[in-house]
Amino acid sequence: MVQAVATLPIDDVAIERSPGYWVTVWRRFRRDPVAMVALGVILLLILIAILAPYITPHDPYRGATLRRLRPPGTPGHWLGTDELGRDMLSRLIYGARLSLFMGVTPVFLALFIGSAIGITAGYVGGWVNTILMRTIDIIFAFPSVLLAIALSGAMGAGIVNGLISLTVVFIPPIARIAESVTTSVRGLDYVEAARASGAGALSIVRKHVLGNVLGPIFVYGMSLIAVSMILASGLSFLGLGVRPPEPEWGLMLNTLRTALYTQPMLCALPGIMIFITSISFNLLTDGLRSAMDIKA
Amino acid sequence: MELDTATKPAPAPPPTAQEAPAHPLLEAVELVKHFPIKSGLFGRANAVVRAVDGIDFSLYAGETLGIVGESGCGKSTTARVLMNLIKPDSGNVLLNGRAPGTPELSLKDFRAQVQMVFQDSYASLNPRLTVEDSIAYGPTVHGLSSTDAVRRARRLLDRVGLDPRRFAGRYPHELSGGQRQRVNIARALALEPKVIILDEAVSALDKSVEAQVLNLLLDLKDEIGLTYIFISHDLEVVRFIANRVMVMYLGRVAEIGPTDALYTGGRHPYTNALLGSMLSMNPDERTMEAPLAGDPPNPIDPPPGCRFHTRCAMAESVCSAKMPTLTVTGAGHFAACHMVDPTSGHSKAAA
Numbered sequence: 001m002v003q004a005v006a007t008l009p010i011d012d013v014a015i016e017r018s019p020g021y022w023v024t025v026w027r028r029f030r031r032d033p034v035a036m037v038a039l040g041v042i043l044l045l046i047l048i049a050i051l052a053p054y055i056t057p058h059d060p061y062r063g064a065t066l067r068r069l070r071p072p073g074t075p076g077h078w079l080g081t082d083e084l085g086r087d088m089l090s091r092l093i094y095g096a097r098l099s100l101f102m103g104v105t106p107v108f109l110a111l112f113i114g115s116a117i118g119i120t121a122g123y124v125g126g127w128v129n130t131i132l133m134r135t136i137d138i139i140f141a142f143p144s145v146l147l148a149i150a151l152s153g154a155m156g157a158g159i160v161n162g163l164i165s166l167t168v169v170f171i172p173p174i175a176r177i178a179e180s181v182t183t184s185v186r187g188l189d190y191v192e193a194a195r196a197s198g199a200g201a202l203s204i205v206r207k208h209v210l211g212n213v214l215g216p217i218f219v220y221g222m223s224l225i226a227v228s229m230i231l232a233s234g235l236s237f238l239g240l241g242v243r244p245p246e247p248e249w250g251l252m253l254n255t256l257r258t259a260l261y262t263q264p265m266l267c268a269l270p271g272i273m274i275f276i277t278s279i280s281f282n283l284l285t286d287g288l289r290s291a292m293d294i295k296a
Numbered sequence: 297m298e299l300d301t302a303t304k305p306a307p308a309p310p311p312t313a314q315e316a317p318a319h320p321l322l323e324a325v326e327l328v329k330h331f332p333i334k335s336g337l338f339g340r341a342n343a344v345v346r347a348v349d350g351i352d353f354s355l356y357a358g359e360t361l362g363i364v365g366e367s368g369c370g371k372s373t374t375a376r377v378l379m380n381l382i383k384p385d386s387g388n389v390l391l392n393g394r395a396p397g398t399p400e401l402s403l404k405d406f407r408a409q410v411q412m413v414f415q416d417s418y419a420s421l422n423p424r425l426t427v428e429d430s431i432a433y434g435p436t437v438h439g440l441s442s443t444d445a446v447r448r449a450r451r452l453l454d455r456v457g458l459d460p461r462r463f464a465g466r467y468p469h470e471l472s473g474g475q476r477q478r479v480n481i482a483r484a485l486a487l488e489p490k491v492i493i494l495d496e497a498v499s500a501l502d503k504s505v506e507a508q509v510l511n512l513l514l515d516l517k518d519e520i521g522l523t524y525i526f527i528s529h530d531l532e533v534v535r536f537i538a539n540r541v542m543v544m545y546l547g548r549v550a551e552i553g554p555t556d557a558l559y560t561g562g563r564h565p566y567t568n569a570l571l572g573s574m575l576s577m578n579p580d581e582r583t584m585e586a587p588l589a590g591d592p593p594n595p596i597d598p599p600p601g602c603r604f605h606t607r608c609a610m611a612e613s614v615c616s617a618k619m620p621t622l623t624v625t626g627a628g629h630f631a632a633c634h635m636v637d638p639t640s641g642h643s644k645a646a647a
Contacts, residue, residue, distance in 0.1 A: 189414045195381060198487075
């Protein structure tokens with residue numbers, strides 16, 4: 001039958017192509033002003049973090065006992081100085097590096113591991129699902145803050161241990177989302193049709209499942225970045241994450257809290273940075289979610 | 297259903313008892329599929345839905361077998377068991393006498409020869425793949441290079457009446473229901489199968505589009521020499537397209553026979569009740585009373601004996617005591633009713 005029409009001149013003809021899914025999502029996203037501003041803020045923060053050595057007016061580590069706790073607006077130190085006389089602006093800029101890193105890295109690690117667990121559980125189903133998801137539930141049963149503190153405390157302070165404990169905290173919620181999305185996609189007719197064409201599980205997951213589940217999982221992961229930043233700051237605040245004298249927003253909140261009554265504006269600065277960053281990630285996530293919600 | 301009956305092709309001669317081909321193309325042998333209903337803490341099954349409960353039939357090369365019945369009678373489960381998408385609890389599906397998943401016939405080879413078109417044209421296409429990628433996927437699984445597979449996909453689009461220049465690069469949501477169902481047919485054809493199972497494939501389309509797709513199916517069948525299993529609840533459509541019809545009731549075969557014989561002289565009371573529910577184009581022939589009242593009994597706990605006796609006007613004590621078996625009533629025509637079995641003891645049984 002196919003041979004019978006083999007001479008048709010349609011083999012190499014140019015075809016009209018529709019814009020792909022992600023192109024459509026981007027076009028919709030672009031029309032959302034709030035989400036675009038949030039994206040702009042995040043890109044700006046990333047740029048600042050990358051360019052930190054070139055744009056900081058002072059060395060973030062060098063203090064001066066004579067110029068301690070100057071309020072914002074001090075000439076030469078626009079945002080004031082901290083309890084050791086270090087320039088706040090420089091420390092906040094350098095802090096963006098560690099804070100963004102501590103916010104994003106655990107989420108991405110957890111996205112990788114959690115998706116793998118969740119998609120496997122969702123696609124294979126049966127007892128594999130039961131074992132994987134019940135194990136995940138056990139971890140999920142602990143409150144996330146408590147679990148992060150307990151793990152960091154047990155492993156000892158430090159950036160790496162902080163990252164590991166945050167990753168463990170974020171694996172269960174991501175795995176759950178991945179499992180539920182995969183389970184619903186797996187029951188759809190196009191997956192049945194793919195099975196009916198004789199394809200194996202790996203091929204079906206790669207071609208038909210991943211493309212339809214990674215989007216929602218990724219969006220969910222984005223919403224966790226803000227949580228991760230706040231948790232990382234909390235760990236640093238408790239002395240379990242980043243250690244002095246590294247500039248990190250959560251740690252800065254901690255060390256400045258003694259000056260809360262004398263320089264409240266100064267003490268609030270790292271908190272304001274955490275607030276701006278996390279709300280930007282949340283607004284970006286909201287915008288992305290509504291842009292991806294394309295009704296056919 | 298306003299189909300031009302003149303376009304109906306001369307049906308392949310229905311296999312009769314005398315001239316039945318020795319080897320059916322596809323056979324269902326005592327297929328059983330029960331779904332456990334799990335509940336409680338440990339998911340213990342305390343009841344089963346008897347979706348398919350002992351189905352036997354043969355499909356001969358070149359014919360179209362229609363399967364009809366009410367919702368929930370097991371039509372779609374039968375299709376999925378035939379496709380090996382779900383494993384039967386017992387019984388066998390045989391293609392040319394060979395069971396899939398055995399050394400003689402791998403599941404993959406079986407699936408290349410038996411394909412399926414689903415009812416929901418949208419859900420059966422991956423929303424992230426272009427139309428040509430969806431069609432080309434099957435052939436690449438079976439080892440065709442992606443260039444050749446895309447070529448084949450475009451030719452098939454052309455064959456099912458969609459201009460590849462306009463449609464190959466589109467996504468499913470940009471197409472109408474009828475166009476999507478043509479894509480699904482093209483995808484089923486992409487593996488060059490012998491049998492296509494059409495599970496309510498035209499039911500969701502509006503009548504004019506339905507007629508076009510039916511005519512496409514008939515053309516393809518003639519050109520390629522396909523064999524169809526056509527599952528539908530629409531009796532008129534089945535009459536139009538099928539050579540033989542199988543009537544299902546609560547997971548069992550009630551009657552099976554050549555379309556004309558069955559539509560003009562159904563032997564099972566359920567068949568006649570179903571046919572009585574068809575709307576007539578002739579106002580003089582309209583029915584004033586409902587041929588069949590109520591819903592089918594619960595397949596979790598089907599009635600003993602003949603499954604239909606709870607709704608059957610002709611039911612007698614034997615009907616609730618003994619399950620009827622398929623009995624020959626004519627050339628290639630079988631019915632599972634005590635009234636056609638002279639040995640059953642039913643008062644109306646043909647002597």
